[in-house]
Amino acid sequence: MQEKIFCYAKFNVDALLALAEKLRGRPCTCDVSKPPKAGSLNWVIFVSFDDGIDWVFRSPRTGPSTILTDETASKMLVSEASTLKYLRAHCSIPVPEVYSYSGSKDNDVGVPYILQSKASGRALSDYDWADCSREPSGYKLPWPLLPLSDHDRQNIMRQLGAIMSRLSEIRFEQIGSIFEDRHGNFSIGECLSPSLLWQWRDSIEEAIDRGPFSEEGQYLNSLISAFTSHAKELYLTPHTFFAPIPDSLDYPTWDSYRAAARRWNDFVAIGNKIESSKNRLSYCIAGQFLHNMIPHLSSTANGGFTLSHPDLHSGNIFVDEDLNITCIIDWGSATSGPITELLTTPGLAGSASPPSRSQITAFRSCFNLGVPKIDPDVWKKADRMWYFSRLVRLLSKQDYNLFKTLYELVYEIEDEGAVGSVDYARLFHEQAQQEGNKQLFAKLREDDASEEEVKEREEAAFRLEKKKKSNSLAVARKLTLMSEMNPGFVADKRLWRWIGDALGQVDSV
Numbered sequence: 081m082q083e084k085i086f087c088y089a090k091f092n093v094d095a096l097l098a099l100a101e102k103l104r105g106r107p108c109t110c111d112v113s114k115p116p117k118a119g120s121l122n123w124v125i126f127v128s129f130d131d132g133i134d135w136v137f138r139s140p141r142t143g144p145s146t147i148l149t150d151e152t153a154s155k156m157l158v159s160e161a162s163t164l165k166y167l168r169a170h171c172s173i174p175v176p177e178v179y180s181y182s183g184s185k186d187n188d189v190g191v192p193y194i195l196q197s198k199a200s201g202r203a204l205s206d207y208d209w210a211d212c213s214r215e216p217s218g219y220k221l222p223w224p225l226l227p228l229s230d231h232d233r234q235n236i237m238r239q240l241g242a243i244m245s246r247l248s249e250i251r252f253e254q255i256g257s258i259f260e261d262r263h264g265n266f267s268i269g270e271c272l273s274p275s276l277l278w279q280w281r282d283s284i285e286e287a288i289d290r291g292p293f294s295e296e297g298q299y300l301n302s303l304i305s306a307f308t309s310h311a312k313e314l315y316l317t318p319h320t321f322f323a324p325i326p327d328s329l330d331y332p333t334w335d336s337y338r339a340a341a342r343r344w345n346d347f348v349a350i351g352n353k354i355e356s357s358k359n360r361l362s363y364c365i366a367g368q369f370l371h372n373m374i375p376h377l378s379s380t381a382n383g384g385f386t387l388s389h390p391d392l393h394s395g396n397i398f399v400d401e402d403l404n405i406t407c408i409i410d411w412g413s414a415t416s417g418p419i420t421e422l423l424t425t426p427g428l429a430g431s432a433s434p435p436s437r438s439q440i441t442a443f444r445s446c447f448n449l450g451v452p453k454i455d456p457d458v459w460k461k462a463d464r465m466w467y468f469s470r471l472v473r474l475l476s477k478q479d480y481n482l483f484k485t486l487y488e489l490v491y492e493i494e495d496e497g498a499v500g501s502v503d504y505a506r507l508f509h510e511q512a513q514q515e516g517n518k519q520l521f522a523k524l525r526e527d528d529a530s531e532e533e534v535k536e537r538e539e540a541a542f543r544l545e546k547k548k549k550s551n552s553l554a555v556a557r558k559l560t561l562m563s564e565m566n567p568g569f570v571a572d573k574r575l576w577r578w579i580g581d582a583l584g585q586v587d588s589v
Contacts, residue, residue: 209233
């Protein structure tokens with residue numbers, strides 16, 4: 081029977097322990113009866129020394145279920161090790177120490193790996209950063225979280241601001257990722273940004289320039305090209321531009337949220353909306369509008385590019401008992417880039433939830449202590465970058481709302497619903513009538529599912545509903561008809577709330 085430690089990959093445990101013992105000069109072991117911990121990109125085991133010290137052994141996840149090719153995953157591992165070594169040599173911020181690494185499986189251990197120090201303290205994800213009291217009534221936590229006050233959150237954001245302020249002092253001449261050569265010298269190479277690689281974007285060979293870039297405009301254009309190439313060639317599920325997935329915070333009770341989510345699922349099942357050419361065209365048109373925004377996103381700051389951590393969430397931040405930050409991990413996607421990326425306040429409450437004004441103020445307070453101070457216009461562009469980066473990366477399920485807010489920030493549209501406000505669905509409809517987009521739509525339609533395939537998927541989606549004699553199919557069909565007749569149709573929270581009120585009841589869940 082194979083030990084659980086090998087559930088992600090077969091490797092030479094004895095060679096790993098021999099390497100660790102040689103590096104530290106002390107005996108060590110690892111528990112082969114426990115499966116590794118795993119995230120979306122890597123799996124992890126711990127090497128334990130006889131004096132109680134633990135080291136972390138990380139290796140890329142491989143196989144069809146991963147979001148990167150094996151080659152890209154190994155390249156990111158090398159860049160992460162290089163970045164950590166660079167940071168420990170050039171900047172006093174809390175990151176793991178790298179003891180050994182290999183970008184290929186051609187080593188004694190048998191897999192690509194990083195052997196590094198273990199972060200002290202506990203992950204910030206153990207704490208209630210998002211403030212679950214804001215969730216609708218009836219919501220139950222899947223597991224208990226430690227409490228945090230607003231004062232605690234602001235204190236942590238100030239610490240993050242101080243760390244990023246120190247990072248801002250390091251400048252690079254190009255945009256890309258850090259790599260170390262065999263002589264220990266560091267340079268900027270290919271840009272390993274998640275927006276250019278994750279979600280199988282690294283499999284798109286043409287149309288995406290991955291640098292390194294010497295100009296900010298080239299970099300932003302590349303991010304948008306990756307976004308539109310994804311829309312044309314890869315799966316979009318569950319992203320539907322004009323039908324954002326319901327957010328629990330928009331509903332008074334957990335049951336009403338579940339009912340809205342169920343109706344959303346019914347609606348997008350009709351006509352295979354998510355993977356349809358119409359939805360793909362909407363994302364391509366969004367990319368066209370984003371290209372026009374580049375002059376409003378580009379920073380006027382001089383002095384080179386700064387390093388930032390594009391995957392900074394609560395699981396990658398460790399704190400001690402007094403909530404002092406002890407370590408920031410997972411730098412595999414770190415790249416140099418526009419300073420506006422570094423100045424973007426981390427959204428630790430979730431990919432779609434911008435930080436509160438008090439948290440933004442706390443984060444920026446440490447930057448404002450520096451000389452020279454950050455220009456107010458650069459801060460405004462950092463606000464825009466928060467929404468831009470999440471949109472092009474397809475990081476959220478609220479793409480319509482991200483685009484809408486970004487558009488309003490860029491073109492300084494203040495009052496929603498006021499005379500002259502933008503009807504975004506009609507704006508996209510008008511853009512779709514351009515000859516180039518008509519030709520694009522015709523090309524996208526070539527890859528649409530056949531009528532028979534669409535019908536089979538609809539029947540599968542509503543098979544259980546028929547048994548329950550539910551009216552969900554009828555409602556979904558009527559909404560689909562409305563969306564086809566009305567160019568300004570948007571299936572957002574207003575629609576699901578209205579349906580809930582009109583039906584006068586909450587679907588059983």
